[in-house]
Amino acid sequence: MANKTKELFLKTADVIIENKNYLTELDAAIGDGDHGVNLARGFKKLKDKLENGSFESRSEVFKLTAMTLISNVGGASGPLYGTAFLNISKVIADSRLDLEDLVEISEEAIAGIQKRGRAEAGEKTMLDTLIPASESLKESRDNNLDLDTALKNCLQAAAAGMENTIEMQATKGRASYLGERSIGHQDPGATSSYLIIETFIKNSLK
Amino acid sequence: MANKTKELFLKTADVIIENKNYLTELDAAIGDGDHGVNLARGFKKLKDKLENGSFESRSEVFKLTAMTLISNVGGASGPLYGTAFLNISKVIADSRLDLEDLVEISEEAIAGIQKRGRAEAGEKTMLDTLIPASESLKESRDNNLDLDTALKNCLQAAAAGMENTIEMQATKGRASYLGERSIGHQDPGATSSYLIIETFIKNSLK
Amino acid sequence: MVNILIISHSEKIAEGTKELAEEMKQAEVDIQVAGGTGDGQMGTDADLIEKKLKSMDCQDGIVVLADLGSAVMSFNMVKEWLSEDKQKKIKLANAPIVEGAVLAAVEASLGKNLEEVLAAIEKKSILNKNNL
Amino acid sequence: MVNILIISHSEKIAEGTKELAEEMKQAEVDIQVAGGTGDGQMGTDADLIEKKLKSMDCQDGIVVLADLGSAVMSFNMVKEWLSEDKQKKIKLANAPIVEGAVLAAVEASLGKNLEEVLAAIEKKSILNKNNL
Ligand SMILES: Nc1ncnc2c1ncn2[C@@H]1O[C@H](COP(=O)(O)OP(=O)(O)O)[C@@H](O)[C@H]1O
Ligand SMILES: Nc1ncnc2c1ncn2[C@@H]1O[C@H](COP(=O)(O)OP(=O)(O)O)[C@@H](O)[C@H]1O
Ligand SMILES: [Mg+2]
Ligand SMILES: [Mg+2]
Ligand SMILES: [Mg+2]
Ligand SMILES: [Mg+2]
Numbered sequence: 001m002a003n004k005t006k007e008l009f010l011k012t013a014d015v016i017i018e019n020k021n022y023l024t025e026l027d028a029a030i031g032d033g034d035h036g037v038n039l040a041r042g043f044k045k046l047k048d049k050l051e052n053g054s055f056e057s058r059s060e061v062f063k064l065t066a067m068t069l070i071s072n073v074g075g076a077s078g079p080l081y082g083t084a085f086l087n088i089s090k091v092i093a094d095s096r097l098d099l100e101d102l103v104e105i106s107e108e109a110i111a112g113i114q115k116r117g118r119a120e121a122g123e124k125t126m127l128d129t130l131i132p133a134s135e136s137l138k139e140s141r142d143n144n145l146d147l148d149t150a151l152k153n154c155l156q157a158a159a160a161g162m163e164n165t166i167e168m169q170a171t172k173g174r175a176s177y178l179g180e181r182s183i184g185h186q187d188p189g190a191t192s193s194y195l196i197i198e199t200f201i202k203n204s205l206k
Numbered sequence: 207m208a209n210k211t212k213e214l215f216l217k218t219a220d221v222i223i224e225n226k227n228y229l230t231e232l233d234a235a236i237g238d239g240d241h242g243v244n245l246a247r248g249f250k251k252l253k254d255k256l257e258n259g260s261f262e263s264r265s266e267v268f269k270l271t272a273m274t275l276i277s278n279v280g281g282a283s284g285p286l287y288g289t290a291f292l293n294i295s296k297v298i299a300d301s302r303l304d305l306e307d308l309v310e311i312s313e314e315a316i317a318g319i320q321k322r323g324r325a326e327a328g329e330k331t332m333l334d335t336l337i338p339a340s341e342s343l344k345e346s347r348d349n350n351l352d353l354d355t356a357l358k359n360c361l362q363a364a365a366a367g368m369e370n371t372i373e374m375q376a377t378k379g380r381a382s383y384l385g386e387r388s389i390g391h392q393d394p395g396a397t398s399s400y401l402i403i404e405t406f407i408k409n410s411l412k
Numbered sequence: 413m414v415n416i417l418i419i420s421h422s423e424k425i426a427e428g429t430k431e432l433a434e435e436m437k438q439a440e441v442d443i444q445v446a447g448g449t450g451d452g453q454m455g456t457d458a459d460l461i462e463k464k465l466k467s468m469d470c471q472d473g474i475v476v477l478a479d480l481g482s483a484v485m486s487f488n489m490v491k492e493w494l495s496e497d498k499q500k501k502i503k504l505a506n507a508p509i510v511e512g513a514v515l516a517a518v519e520a521s522l523g524k525n526l527e528e529v530l531a532a533i534e535k536k537s538i539l540n541k542n543n544l
Numbered sequence: 545m546v547n548i549l550i551i552s553h554s555e556k557i558a559e560g561t562k563e564l565a566e567e568m569k570q571a572e573v574d575i576q577v578a579g580g581t582g583d584g585q586m587g588t589d590a591d592l593i594e595k596k597l598k599s600m601d602c603q604d605g606i607v608v609l610a611d612l613g614s615a616v617m618s619f620n621m622v623k624e625w626l627s628e629d630k631q632k633k634i635k636l637a638n639a640p641i642v643e644g645a646v647l648a649a650v651e652a653s654l655g656k657n658l659e660e661v662l663a664a665i666e667k668k669s670i671l672n673k674n675n676l
Contacts, residue, residue: 032435038587070621074587076544076614079621082590116617117544172544173613177436177518238567244455276489280455282482282676285489322485323676378676379481383568383650422564425642428556432611435586447560454567479564479642481676506671508640510557510611536668539638544613 001094002055009065010050012199013043019195026188030175034075035188042073042081062089076117076173077189080126083112099141099150106134117172124170124182126189132161133197151201162186162194207300208261215271216256218405219249225401232394236381240281241394248279248287268295282323282379283395286332289318305347305356312340323378330374330381330388332395338367339403357407368392368400414520414529415442415468418513419461419478419487421454423447429477429510433517441520443513444468456486465490465502473501473526475516475533477509501526507533546652546661547574547600550645551593551610551619553586555579561609561642565649573652575645576600588618597622597634605633605658607648607665611641633658639665 016023016039023036046068055061062085070082087108093101110130113119121131136157140150163186170182173189222229222245229242252274261267268291276288293314299307316336319325327337342363346356369392376388379395416433420426426447433443444464449455468474478484484504491499503526505512512533519529537543548565552558558579565575576596581587600606610616616636623631635658637644644665651661669675 029438032586034435034585034587037585041581041583041585071589071591074581074585074589076617078588079590079614079617083621116621118542119544174436176543177515178438178522181438181522235570238454240453240455240567243453247449247451247453277457277459280449280453280457282485284456285458285482285485289489322489324674325676380568382675383647384570384654387570387654420560420564420642422560424556424560425564426560428552428554428558428560432552432554432557432586454564478673480646481673484673485676504673506673508671509642510552511640514612534671536671539640539666539668539671541610541613541616541636541638544617 001058002061005058005061006050006055008200008203009061010047011203012196013047013050015195015199016040016043016192019192023188023192026186026191029185030170030178030182031188032075032174035077035192038073038075038077039069039081039192042069042078045072057094058092059089059094062086062092077126077192079116080113080189083116084109085112087112099137099145099147102150102154103134103137103141106130106137110134119172122168123172124165124168124175124187124190125172126187126193128165128168128187129158129161129190129193129197132164133158151204155198155201158194158197162190165190207264208267211264211267212256212261214406214409215267216253217409218402219253219256221401221405222246222249222398225398229394229398232392232397235391236376236384236388237394238281238380241283241398244279244281244283245275245287245398248275248284251278263300264298265295265300268292268298283332283398285322286319286395289322290315291318293318305343305351305353308356308360309340309343309347312336312343316340325378328374329378330371330376330393330396331378332393332399334371334374334393335364335367335396335399335403338370339364357410361404361407364400364403368396371396413439413441413469413523414473414475414516414526415470416444416513416516416520417461417464417468417474417476418443418445418447418509419456419476419483420445420447420509421456421479421483423452425479425509429513432510433513436514436517436521438518438521439523441517442468443517456483458486458490461487461490462493465494465498470498470501473503473529475520475526475529476502476504477507477513477516478504479509503530505530505533507538511538545571545573545601546605546607546648546656546658547602548576548645548648548652549593549596549600549606549608550575550577550579550641551588551608551615552577552579552641553588553611553615555584557611557641561645564642565645568646568650568653570650570653571655573649574600575649588615590618590622593619593622594625597626597630602630602633605635605661607652607658607661608634608636609639609641609645609648610636635662637662637665639670643670 020036020040027035066085165187226242226246233241272291371393426445450457558577578592582589
């Protein structure tokens with residue numbers, strides 16, 4: 001599984017790097033205009049490390065990703081994504097993942113981000129993509145949906161969550177400095193979270 | 207009178223420059239260690255300007271001194287001494303000064319320093335040299351003492367005032383950051399004020 | 413637009429604060445600095461403060477951030493040299509130099525007026541570092 | 545002696561703050577900085593924070609001054625990587641980065657303990673710029 005995971009993160013890195021300017025523009029509107037730059041810096045470094053390394057387990061790849069983002073991103077999203085991936089690395093198995101596993105992984109990621117950022121749903125952050133996505137997975141599990149359907153629903157929930165940040169007022173992160181004036185813009189972190197989820201889901205569905 | 211005043215300030219500049227290290231050491235003990243450096247910077251510039259200029263009145267020399275210190279000292283003592291000398295320049299006459307004039311001049315200087323620094327007597331600042339010196343002049347005037355005696359008394363009062371700052375706790379300026387631990391050190395500004403008064407008195411007594 | 417002047421004993425602090433605040437601007441706010449003595453020493457340069465205050469657009473006011481007492485003393489003095497009209501529109505903030513400048517850049521660029529910018533940055537909550 | 549770590553998004557702010565604080569030291573206090581991303585950008589570098597916290601003498605504690613939320617987030621994370629004993633002795637101050645660092649340098653160098661240094665710099669009066 002280590003190699004598939006490595007490929008997945010190389011793909012994710014490409015998606016983030018492709019969206020560098022888009023993410024940066026979103027952050028310029030309500031933050032300091034560096035979210036794309038930050039993540040691209042971290043994911044470029046990750047690509048180097050992945051391409052030049054060999055890995056034994058999924059967990060190892062997640063851990064490398066976490067540490068690389070923590071060390072290289074430079075913005076709040078560094079510790080936030082870093083802790084999310086680090087938490088996942090602690091629970092993720094090397095066997096085929098079922099819906100129950102995905103629920104656990106999503107909850108670990110959210111717990112990591114909340115540990116670092118102390119935010120709740122509705123504060124206009126990456127959590128507003130991730131929490132609905134996780135909730136969707138739980139619902140699918142409770143309703144015994146098949147994995148493909150569950151992932152499609154999850155992606156939809158993530159997209160809706162991301163879009164819902166437009167109408168939210170930021171109460172965490174730099175966008176919170178803008179108060180009411182943060183309303184009307186999509187949160188950059190919610191957007192990068194969507195891109196990551198999308199890449200994960202599209203590439204595991206294949 | 208312009209030339210005598212020019213000579214007086216050239217002499218004062220030399221005294222301050224000679225005492226640069228001493229004043230700086232006093233400031234290092236309870237401040238940021240630059241009082242001598244600051245004043246030497248200002249008075250060196252003043253020497254240049256005095257040596258290369260010609261002046262029509264006492265007032266003009268005082269004003270040049272004020273503006274030069276304001277522009278070049280870089281520390282609190284710049285605006286403080288600058289405003290003192292500027293105030294003096296507004297009232298000082300070109301005729302021979304009597305005790306009444308000296309009282310007025312000292313009060314103007316103190317008013318200028320208090321306008322800028324909002325300090326009172328006993329806060330361990332330059333005012334603790336200047337206020338006793340001014341009070342002594344007033345007492346001499348009220349007792350109709352002759353000018354020479356008045357100036358000698360004034361110099362003694364200034365010296366005592368300066369020394370009394372040792373036992374004071376600073377409540378203004380950087381030394382106030384030290385709280386009780388400012389006690390036991392002589393205030394650098396009180397010391398430079400004493401040096402200035404001493405130079406003024408010794409050179410006008412000649 | 414309210415403009416911003418940052419006065420620090422240290423040129424580095426002044427420059428760095430300006431750069432940090434610039435990042436958060438939502439529109440054109442003029443952020444100027446007066447840092448150090450002009451000859452590379454720690455201190456304040458009254459002439460530089462004067463030059464900045466005179467050259468900056470003061471139409472909607474200027475918020476001044478300063479680090480320590482003697483910077484404030486220099487500023488108070490220079491302010492008195494300006495026209496009464498300008499004096500009324502130039503206000504020293506009781507706010508921390510770095511944190512205050514960043515917030516002021518946001519508020520000013522959102523088109524807030526002088527009193528609003530000051531009110532926003534003089535809040536005690538600016539000291540709470542756990543507003544993540 | 546309590547030591548001091550200054551964490552800023554800006555290398556210039558971090559360096560300038562250190563220099564300003566050093567001036568007020570009354571004795572040897574170790575004042576270290578972690579400024580910027582390491583490649584000259586604005587941001588925080590968790591590795592640098594870790595390196596500093598690990599290399600600094602923590603015997604009597606370390607007071608940490610940080611500028612904005614994401615610097616605090618990085619610091620909180622790095623702190624968790626340290627031994628429990630060290631964690632207890634490393635405290636983030638709810639104080640402005642520049643003004644707090646200067647005061648902390650004075651207090652620490654006077655031999656105050658960690659709680660005393662924090663109490664001194666977390667006072668609301670630190671916001672009053674007219675303490676001349
Ligand atoms: N306290 C927080 N909790 C969760 N997410 C946060 C928090 N603060 C910021 N974020 C997320 O981080 C994103 C900004 O990341 P980035 O621009 O890289 O960091 P910085 O704000 O330090 O420049 C925001 O769009 C938001 O989604
Ligand atoms: N508010 C004040 N009122 C009167 N004098 C003051 C005040 N603050 C500081 N001083 C005087 O200034 C002296 C320090 O001057 P200097 O070292 O040149 O300035 P800085 O403190 O800015 O480095 C102190 O010793 C004190 O006498
Ligand atoms: Mg950002
Ligand atoms: Mg940033
Ligand atoms: Mg000094
Ligand atoms: Mg100084």
